[in-house]
Amino acid sequence: MRNLTLLTDLYQLTMLNGYFEKNVHEDLVVFDMFFRKNACNGGYTIVCGIEQFVDYINNLHFSDDDLEYLKSLNLFSDRFLAFLKDFKFTGDIYSVSEGTIMFPNEPIITVKAPLYQAQLIETALLTIINFQSLIATKASRVCFAAQGDPVFEFGLRRAQGPDAGTYGARAAVIGGCNATANVLAGKLFDIPVVGTHAHSWVQKFDTELDAFQAYADVYPSKCLLLVDTYNVLNSGIPNAIKVFNNLSEKGYKPLGIRLDSGDLKYLSTEAKRMLDDAGFKNLSITASNDLDEYTIASLKSEGAAINSWGVGTKLITSAESPSLGGVYKLAASYKNDILVPKIKISENPEKINNPGYKKVVRIYNKENKAEADLIMLHDEHIDSSKPLSVFHPIYTWKSMIFENYNIRELQQPLFINGKCKHIKKPVLEIRDYVQTELNTLWDAYRRLSNPKDYKIDLSEKLWILKASLLDAKISYK
Amino acid sequence: MRNLTLLTDLYQLTMLNGYFEKNVHEDLVVFDMFFRKNACNGGYTIVCGIEQFVDYINNLHFSDDDLEYLKSLNLFSDRFLAFLKDFKFTGDIYSVSEGTIMFPNEPIITVKAPLYQAQLIETALLTIINFQSLIATKASRVCFAAQGDPVFEFGLRRAQGPDAGTYGARAAVIGGCNATANVLAGKLFDIPVVGTHAHSWVQKFDTELDAFQAYADVYPSKCLLLVDTYNVLNSGIPNAIKVFNNLSEKGYKPLGIRLDSGDLKYLSTEAKRMLDDAGFKNLSITASNDLDEYTIASLKSEGAAINSWGVGTKLITSAESPSLGGVYKLAASYKNDILVPKIKISENPEKINNPGYKKVVRIYNKENKAEADLIMLHDEHIDSSKPLSVFHPIYTWKSMIFENYNIRELQQPLFINGKCKHIKKPVLEIRDYVQTELNTLWDAYRRLSNPKDYKIDLSEKLWILKASLLDAKISYK
Numbered sequence: 001m002r003n004l005t006l007l008t009d010l011y012q013l014t015m016l017n018g019y020f021e022k023n024v025h026e027d028l029v030v031f032d033m034f035f036r037k038n039a040c041n042g043g044y045t046i047v048c049g050i051e052q053f054v055d056y057i058n059n060l061h062f063s064d065d066d067l068e069y070l071k072s073l074n075l076f077s078d079r080f081l082a083f084l085k086d087f088k089f090t091g092d093i094y095s096v097s098e099g100t101i102m103f104p105n106e107p108i109i110t111v112k113a114p115l116y117q118a119q120l121i122e123t124a125l126l127t128i129i130n131f132q133s134l135i136a137t138k139a140s141r142v143c144f145a146a147q148g149d150p151v152f153e154f155g156l157r158r159a160q161g162p163d164a165g166t167y168g169a170r171a172a173v174i175g176g177c178n179a180t181a182n183v184l185a186g187k188l189f190d191i192p193v194v195g196t197h198a199h200s201w202v203q204k205f206d207t208e209l210d211a212f213q214a215y216a217d218v219y220p221s222k223c224l225l226l227v228d229t230y231n232v233l234n235s236g237i238p239n240a241i242k243v244f245n246n247l248s249e250k251g252y253k254p255l256g257i258r259l260d261s262g263d264l265k266y267l268s269t270e271a272k273r274m275l276d277d278a279g280f281k282n283l284s285i286t287a288s289n290d291l292d293e294y295t296i297a298s299l300k301s302e303g304a305a306i307n308s309w310g311v312g313t314k315l316i317t318s319a320e321s322p323s324l325g326g327v328y329k330l331a332a333s334y335k336n337d338i339l340v341p342k343i344k345i346s347e348n349p350e351k352i353n354n355p356g357y358k359k360v361v362r363i364y365n366k367e368n369k370a371e372a373d374l375i376m377l378h379d380e381h382i383d384s385s386k387p388l389s390v391f392h393p394i395y396t397w398k399s400m401i402f403e404n405y406n407i408r409e410l411q412q413p414l415f416i417n418g419k420c421k422h423i424k425k426p427v428l429e430i431r432d433y434v435q436t437e438l439n440t441l442w443d444a445y446r447r448l449s450n451p452k453d454y455k456i457d458l459s460e461k462l463w464i465l466k467a468s469l470l471d472a473k474i475s476y477k
Numbered sequence: 478m479r480n481l482t483l484l485t486d487l488y489q490l491t492m493l494n495g496y497f498e499k500n501v502h503e504d505l506v507v508f509d510m511f512f513r514k515n516a517c518n519g520g521y522t523i524v525c526g527i528e529q530f531v532d533y534i535n536n537l538h539f540s541d542d543d544l545e546y547l548k549s550l551n552l553f554s555d556r557f558l559a560f561l562k563d564f565k566f567t568g569d570i571y572s573v574s575e576g577t578i579m580f581p582n583e584p585i586i587t588v589k590a591p592l593y594q595a596q597l598i599e600t601a602l603l604t605i606i607n608f609q610s611l612i613a614t615k616a617s618r619v620c621f622a623a624q625g626d627p628v629f630e631f632g633l634r635r636a637q638g639p640d641a642g643t644y645g646a647r648a649a650v651i652g653g654c655n656a657t658a659n660v661l662a663g664k665l666f667d668i669p670v671v672g673t674h675a676h677s678w679v680q681k682f683d684t685e686l687d688a689f690q691a692y693a694d695v696y697p698s699k700c701l702l703l704v705d706t707y708n709v710l711n712s713g714i715p716n717a718i719k720v721f722n723n724l725s726e727k728g729y730k731p732l733g734i735r736l737d738s739g740d741l742k743y744l745s746t747e748a749k750r751m752l753d754d755a756g757f758k759n760l761s762i763t764a765s766n767d768l769d770e771y772t773i774a775s776l777k778s779e780g781a782a783i784n785s786w787g788v789g790t791k792l793i794t795s796a797e798s799p800s801l802g803g804v805y806k807l808a809a810s811y812k813n814d815i816l817v818p819k820i821k822i823s824e825n826p827e828k829i830n831n832p833g834y835k836k837v838v839r840i841y842n843k844e845n846k847a848e849a850d851l852i853m854l855h856d857e858h859i860d861s862s863k864p865l866s867v868f869h870p871i872y873t874w875k876s877m878i879f880e881n882y883n884i885r886e887l888q889q890p891l892f893i894n895g896k897c898k899h900i901k902k903p904v905l906e907i908r909d910y911v912q913t914e915l916n917t918l919w920d921a922y923r924r925l926s927n928p929k930d931y932k933i934d935l936s937e938k939l940w941i942l943k944a945s946l947l948d949a950k951i952s953y954k
Contacts, residue, residue: 006661007639009631010672013660018674018695024681031677069664075699119677126634127642134637154486157603158800160611160645162484163638165604183490184483187546195487197495200508200596200807203819204501218495222552230822230950261825313800322799323635323790330677342680345707348738348766473707 008123025116030332033109039137039324043451049132050098054422090418094411099434122328132171134324139175145293153180155316202229212243224255241278256284265304272305329353343469364406370440372455390457485600502593507809507834510586516614516801520928525648526609527575531899567895571888576910599805609648611801616652622770630657632793679706689720701732718755733761742781749782806830820946841883847917853936867934
């Protein structure tokens with residue numbers, strides 16, 4: 001396992017050293033990880049990367065090498081460096097399970113730990129969760145557009161480095177993709193891999209027909225041919241049909257074709273007609289070439305004859321919106337065993353956090369559709385046998401009452417006193433859970449553009465706490 | 478060093494197995510890596526990541542683990558897997574040196590190797606070079622906008638995974654950034670790291686003044702304070718001035734302040750006025766918060782009093798254009814020791830490649846400004862004592878003659894017969910080379926929006942070869 005302990009911003013370490021010098025480093029604090037805007041400009045976000053975050057925490061330690069490097073910076077006392085040598089995470093972490101759907105401002109991961117530990121992990125936590133959540137969400141959008149057709153993740157060559165390609169492939173499968181082309185991801189995460197041949201295979205042989213026949217010879221039962229190296233309709237499809245005929249004579253059923261350029265609507269429908277006429281019905285017609293959820297939705301509505309999608313660059317980078325802005329904010333600090341809620345005001349009002357040690361509860365109707373989420377203080381309880389009244393945290397006159405509902409607390413313990421409580425799940429099982437989660441959402445929240453806003457309310461107690469802290473801080477200038 | 482041998486698309490391995498079965502795997506071939514559109518919608522691209530590509534090639538081997546995984550896919554013969562066990566790169570690779578400025582369609586890396594070797598490395602080569610080149614180019618644009626002010630890379634938490642944050646930090650420094658906040662990147666690549674404190678430091682103490690004073694106590698000679706936790710002008714700056722006065726009394730010079738929200742033009746000019754009035758002139762006024770080259774250029778032109786820039790999300794993801802579309806195409810294949818140039822037609826004309834074994838020459842005027850590049854066949858030579866005539870490869874009537882010029886061949890050997898010829902250079906030395914390179918460009922090519930197109934011409938011999946292959950392929954359908 002890689003040692004990512006130094007995968008942090010230098011200011012985490014200068015602060016740690018400062019807390020250590022001021023002897024407040026052991027103070028127990030509560031930090032929340034949350035985001036302020038959904039991934040991909042959409043209506044929801046799939047939380048992904050919990051497994052890698054757990055690995056990171058389990059492996060947190062400063063190697064001799066790391067300490068030597070830190071010493072070379074001439075910023076830290078020897079006493080502090082000796083203290084880091086014994087660093088070990090001993091706190092509590094609560095988290096939603098991997099694949100859970102979350103909404104803006106809801107605590108996803110809550111860390112309750114000595115200050116120096118809670119502070120150090122901020123950067124890596126965000127790097128890991130932000131990226132995988134982004135890609136899982138993007139993949140779910142692409143799969144939504146593909147309306148049940150298989151979607152394959154093909155983006156490694158345009159990914160933002162090896163990890164992005166590999167963890168991105170994992171996240172894409174969790175978000176709904178059927179498989180990836182990335183072999184390393186297949187090996188590391190036990191996810192299905194796919195791949196046939198490139199244009200270079202066709203160019204290598206003297207003619208396209210030779211190339212197709214050679215491919216069919218080697219993979220008679222898995223013959224899917226890339227037909228656009230020279231000309232799809234005048235050369236690629238006629239040659240593919242010749243080779244498919246040869247395969248049929250030997251008793252093999254060809255798999256299909258792939259298109260990687262041109263007008264995919266026109267080429268796919270013409271190709272399908274030619275294949276159908278030749279007796280090759282129900283083949284896979286795979287398209288690739290700069291696809292995303294919008295192009296797929298458009299091709300679908302135009303009636304393209306594509307039934308399988310290879311999605312590369314725009315999925316693996318979430319090109320339209322290439323970051324999820326997850327943050328990690330101090331919510332409370334214990335002083336003499338008393339919890340003191342903390343708030344950060346800001347010149348940008350949307351950057352003001354929800355103070356206190358909190359939890360999130362999701363409210364479902366009797367059809368198991370999610371109706372609203374309630375962010376509340378950790379020690380609050382809902383009696384779900386009674387009507388529940390919720391109100392909008394900014395437009396407080398907007399309120400509603402639930403009468404017949406179920407509730408679910410979303411966070412569960414990930415670490416308690418530094419002990420890992422996380423149970424590793426196979427990626428394909430997480431993918432199934434994501435589908436269950438998505439099924440609890442009305443389609444209005446999944447709409448690709450201009451989705452409906454999901455209701456995220458604060459409990460009355462939390463709302464009052466926040467308002468009182470805001471008042472106090474604003475008068476305190 | 479990480480084993481990235483499986484960091485490849487499955488189709489590379491299915492093709493390798495096919496070539497092996499057809500016994501053409503040892504055929505010598507030539508592949509070119511190039512891009513079709515500059516990074517960041519700009520006028521040039523800085524090539525970056527060569528060092529990591531060299532590491533990848535040097536470490537290329539299939540571990541027992543890898544082979545066991547490949548066997549489990551039930552796609553490959555035992556004979557082929559045994560062949561992979563002894564895999565070693567034995568070919569030639571020519572490359573521009575890291576930090577070189579390149580333009581569309583120019584061969585950046587040319588691989589001449591047995592087919593199975595040249596094919597396998599495609600994906601990782603592209604993953605490594607595409608991303609770092611993207612970020613180095615983005616960083617050079619941000620630094621251009623900052624007009625010589627220091628620029629710091631702050632993006633790790635929003636990077637697309639650990640590698641993206643870490644190799645991205647390396648690329649950002651190569652592109653011109655002064656330092657990064659990423660400690661791991663600092664350790665791995667020996668680049669400067671920076672960092673002070675976050676909002677959480679301020680929130681942790683009872684008052685902002687306590688927090689600032691505590692920071693000054695611990696870092697009296699490095700005191701840079703984040704002043705926007707509550708209110709910049711009513712609280713942050715007045716408190717900072719109190720602490721700076723205390724520092725001054727003790728003989729320390731404060732470093733400055735950082736703004737991370739709000740109207741950065743207004744806040745910076747007001748903050749500067751207040752600091753100046755208090756006798757603290759020429760301090761660092763650092764700004765962060767969703768910056769990129771466009772916002773920096775705008776703040777500069779508005780007269781903001783910012784003299785140091787922390788750039789995060791939009792730099793580390795190249796948010797506006799988050800991928801560089803580098804490709805790797807078969808250009809030639811040897812048949813009985815005779816080089817056969819290869820071309821790929823396409824439904825998309827811009828996807829047609831330049832065939833043959835090639836090189837690139839840059840033409841400089843006597844003021845050492847780059848005037849044009851010439852892509853030519855590998856065995857062509859220019860006699861620079863004679864006038865040189867070049868013409869546009871599509872609009873062939875556009876031509877010009879150079880009379881007084883110098884030329885430089887851009888590619889140099891990286892590997893010869895599998896032996897590494899690359900000499901590792903410190904990152905800061907590569908950064909200096911990038912500056913030298915950028916100085917050879919007229920500003921029109923560096924313009925942030927709508928830059929001038931740089932001239933990239935084909936030699937007459939290459940142009941004729943391409944035209945004749947196009948004719949032959951188009952008639953061959």
